Amino acid sequence: MTQERFAELVRKEQEVLRRFLLALCGGCREEAEDLAQETLIKAWLSSERYVERYKFSTWLCKIAYHCYVDHLRRMAPTPLLLDEGLPLPATEQTDAAFRYETLHKALSKLPMKERTTLCLFYLEEQSIREIAIATGSNPLAVKKQLSRGREHLRKLLQDER
Amino acid sequence: MKDDLNTLFDNYRPELGDADEYMERLQQKIKVMDGVKHYADAQRRLYRRCMLVAFVTGIVAGALAVVYLMLHPMVPTEKMSRMVLWTIELRPVLTALMVVLVSTAAAILLTRQPETESSFSRNTP
Numbered sequence: 001m002t003q004e005r006f007a008e009l010v011r012k013e014q015e016v017l018r019r020f021l022l023a024l025c026g027g028c029r030e031e032a033e034d035l036a037q038e039t040l041i042k043a044w045l046s047s048e049r050y051v052e053r054y055k056f057s058t059w060l061c062k063i064a065y066h067c068y069v070d071h072l073r074r075m076a077p078t079p080l081l082l083d084e085g086l087p088l089p090a091t092e093q094t095d096a097a098f099r100y101e102t103l104h105k106a107l108s109k110l111p112m113k114e115r116t117t118l119c120l121f122y123l124e125e126q127s128i129r130e131i132a133i134a135t136g137s138n139p140l141a142v143k144k145q146l147s148r149g150r151e152h153l154r155k156l157l158q159d160e161r
Numbered sequence: 162m163k164d165d166l167n168t169l170f171d172n173y174r175p176e177l178g179d180a181d182e183y184m185e186r187l188q189q190k191i192k193v194m195d196g197v198k199h200y201a202d203a204q205r206r207l208y209r210r211c212m213l214v215a216f217v218t219g220i221v222a223g224a225l226a227v228v229y230l231m232l233h234p235m236v237p238t239e240k241m242s243r244m245v246l247w248t249i250e251l252r253p254v255l256t257a258l259m260v261v262l263v264s265t266a267a268a269i270l271l272t273r274q275p276e277t278e279s280s281f282s283r284n285t286p
Contacts, residue, residue, distance in 0.1 A: 003191065011184055018177050027175075037190065044191050045198060100175055122170035150166060157169075 001047040009056045010040060017060055020123045024068055024115060027104030035071055039064040054133070061124055061134040065116060072112065106156035113137075114149030121146055216267035223260030230256060 017039065022032040043050075043063050050059055107115050113135070120126045120134060128146070132139045177183075230252055241249075248255065 003188075003195075006191075007184060007188060010187065011180065014183060014187075015177060015180060018183075019173065019175060022175055022177075023173065037187065040187055041190060041194055045194060100173060103169065103173065118166075122166060123173065150164075153166065 001050060003044075006044055006047055010043075013057050013060055014040070016057065016124055017064060020061070020119050021064060021068070023104070023107055023119045023123055026108035027100060031071070035064065035067050038067045042067065055130065057124060058126060058130045058133055061120055061126060061130070062136075065120075065134050068116070069112075102157065102160045106153055106160055109156055110149060110152055114145050114152060117142055117145040118149040118153060212267055212270045215270075216264065219260065219263035219267055223256065223263065227253065227256050227260070 014036070018032060018036045021035045021039075022029065025031040025035065039060065043060055046063075050056070107119070110118070116135060117131055120131045121128075126134065128139045128142050131137075131142045131146075135142070137145075
């Protein structure tokens with residue numbers, strides 16, 4: 001794959017990918033941006049292995065998912081939740097961050113697999129089969145995680161309100 | 162299948178900044194990474210070439226040593242210690258063993274991936 005072709009494909013997908021990672025990281029912009037860069041650089045370095053029969057977004061999601069799992073492994077065992085995190089510095093993006101605070105908080109409290117499945121399904125608009133490919137799981141397990149995740153998220157959102 | 166969560170996620174549009182600027186920064190990083198990748202590839206090729214030379218040299222040197230020993234047999238004398246006599250007796254076997262060891266080591270090193278390549282391909286599908 002040429003660099004131009006790669007850039008063209010990434011241009012279409014980068015926004016969705018960054019949004020997906022931002023939701024996955026519970027609204028932590030720096031973490032999400034670092035992961036997005038890591039994902040895209042890894043994707044470029046292994047672009048020779050990209051098989052056209054898969055959607056480019058599915059392939060990117062698979063890399064992003066692995067980067068995210070690795071990132072969690074590198075981090076401290078306890079996840080940093082927004083309500084117990086450090087105070088946010090006041091920037092232009094702070095208002096926007098607070099707008100989605102409830103969703104970020106609720107997503108942060110979900111188990112990793114449910115959070116990933118929900119984000120892939122709703123934000124990346126991936127099918128069950130594509131989510132299974134990206135997470136290295138099977139479609140039946142993805143369906144279960146999606147159903148359980150929906151229930152948990154609804155409950156958490158209700159508790160937040 | 163539309164549900165309340167669809168609406169929630171559809172409205173999830175956090176500000177991500179300028180896409181062109183983002184792409185420009187990404188392409189700069191890709192250029193740097195390409196430089197590193199090319200350097201790592203060159204190092205890998207050099208490493209393989211060195212190992213190939215070591216492998217061939219080992220085989221040739223071993224073969225020459227065997228031929229030399231066959232053509233110039235050492236005659237044991239009474240002055241020689243038991244250890245030397247034992248070595249003389251077993252020298253074809255010892256030489257063959259050395260050749261096998263050198264060849265195996267070179268073959269293992271030839272097939273092993275250098276660290277740079279394996280770290281590049283880690284975690285990518």
